[in-house]
Amino acid sequence: MILEPLLPSILSVRRIPNADPALLRAYGADPEKHTSLGLLTCDQDDPVYVALDEATKHASVDVVFAKSFWAGAGSASGPLSGEVLGVIAASDPAEIDEGLAAMIRCLEHDACFYGANDDGSIAVFPHVISSLGHYLSAEAGLPVGSAMAYLVAPPMEATIGLDAALKAADVTAAKVFTPPTETNFAAAWLTGSLPDCEAAAVAYAEAVVAVGREPRQL
C-alpha cells in the first residue's frame, strides 16, 4: 500500500553532560554558552532535521551540528551510523534531556518518510511544520513561527513534485536543494499559510507517486 509511513529507527542516543571545550568548538557549540551535548543518529536524515527543530521548541537548546552522511543509510559506516548525526547543545544537562525527549517523540510519532510505491523503494518526505522553531527558521531564513512544507524525494520525483507543489497553492520557495544532496535526494522548503503549505505537500506527494507509476512519459 502506498503512502504508508516508513518509520525511522533511532540508532543511538547519547549525552555528554560536561563536554570538553575543544569538542564543543569542533561541533559548532560555544564553550562560553554551552556545557552539555545531546547526540542522536538515525537511519532517516530529514525527520531528524525536523526533530532537531522540534527540540528547540521544547527546551532551551541550540542545534549546533546536523549533517547527513554520504549516500545515505544504505552505505552507512556502521550499524549505529544511519545517515545523520544531530547534535544539540545547552548550558544545562537537564535541557539536553528535555530536548532529546522531544526529538525521540517527534521521530517515533510524527516526522517520517512515506513509501511512494507499493514496495516503498521510492521514498517521499512531504512534511508540514505548522510553526518553525529556532533551528529551521534560521536555516530557511524565515521568521520563527512560520509554516513550512519540508519536501524531499529522489531527483526526478522531487523535481516534478516541486513544480506541482508550487502550482497547487499560494506558497513561495524559501530554499531549493537541487540534486545531489549528500544522500542523493533533492529537497525544497516552501512557505506560506498553513493550509497552503499542506496543499503543497499533498500535491508534491501525489506527483511523486505519479512519477513512480509512469517514469517514462513521452
Added chain:
Amino acid sequence: MSLSNTRTLMAELRQRMGEDDPMPSRREPQRIPDPPVRVYPKPRRPSRFAKEAAAHTTALVGIGRVGTRYATSVVLQFQAELAVAHSAVATVLPDEWAAENGLLSLNSRVEDHRQFLLRPDLGRRLDEDSLSRLREQATKGVDIQPILADGLSAVACMGSGVALLEHLTAECEQRGWTVGTPMCARFARVWLEDEIGQEVGAKVAVILLGERPGLGTGDGLSAYMVYKPEVGKTDSDRNMISNIHQRGIPPPEAAHRLALMAGAMLEQVTSGVTLDLGPLTTELGDAAGTGLREPQVREPLVFVGEEGEGR
C-alpha cells in the same frame, strides 16, 4: 506536544487516490533469534564450607532446589515444622503439672491463653493467690532463685524444664550457694522473675522458660538471669542464654554456664549490660563447647518417596 498534521494528510491522499487497503500491509516477519546453545547452566561446584555449615544448623540453607522451586520434601518439612511451632505456642501448661512435679505452683495475673498472648503486662505480675502462696511457702533470703515457667512454649517447659532446673540446682549447691524453693509459674513472661525474686529476697533470680518456637524448635528453653531482682528492673539488667534443648545447648551444659554467670553476678554485684563476662570467656566457651560441635541434625517429620531420598 505538537504533532504535525502530515500523517493525516497522507492518509487522506491515499484514500483520495483509491489506494486504501482495508488489510494492513504485510510486514516482514521478524527473525526469531536462535535459542541459546545450552539451556541449563552448569551447576557450580558446591562449596565445602557451605556444606559443612549447613550441617551445623537447622536453618533452611543448603536445601537444594528443583528448577526455581523448593523440593517437595522441603516444602512438606517446612509446613510440618511450622505446624509444630504453632502447636507449641498453642499448648497450655496443665494446671496440675507443677504440683505433680513437686514444684510450687504460681500463676501470673493472666486468666487464659488468649489473654496471655495479648497482654504481656499481665504475665509479668503474680496474681493475689500466688503472691500469698509464695510468701507463705517459699524460702527467703536465698542466693539464687530459679523459676521454671511456660513462657511461649509449655512444650519446652514440660520437656527439659525439670532436667534443667535440677542440673542448675546441683551446680549451685556444689558452689555452696543457697537455692530457693523449686517453683513453676504459669502464663509467665520474663519479667515475672523480678517480683518473685523480690518477694523471696534472692540475690539472683533466673527464670527458665519456653522461648518463642521457631522452625525445627518448638521445645527450646531460655534462661533470663537478673541480679538483685525487684519490680522495675528492665532487660538491660538481665543476661540470658537461649536454645536450651537436646539438639541445642543440652540442659547440663546450659546449667553449668548459668552457674558461671550467676557466680559472676554475685562477685560483681551487678547484672545485664554492666556485668563483665570477659574474665569468663574461656570458661564459658569451654562450657559452651566452642570446639567443633556435632552436626545439628534436622529431625525429619515427613518422608517423600523412597526412604533416604528425603530431599
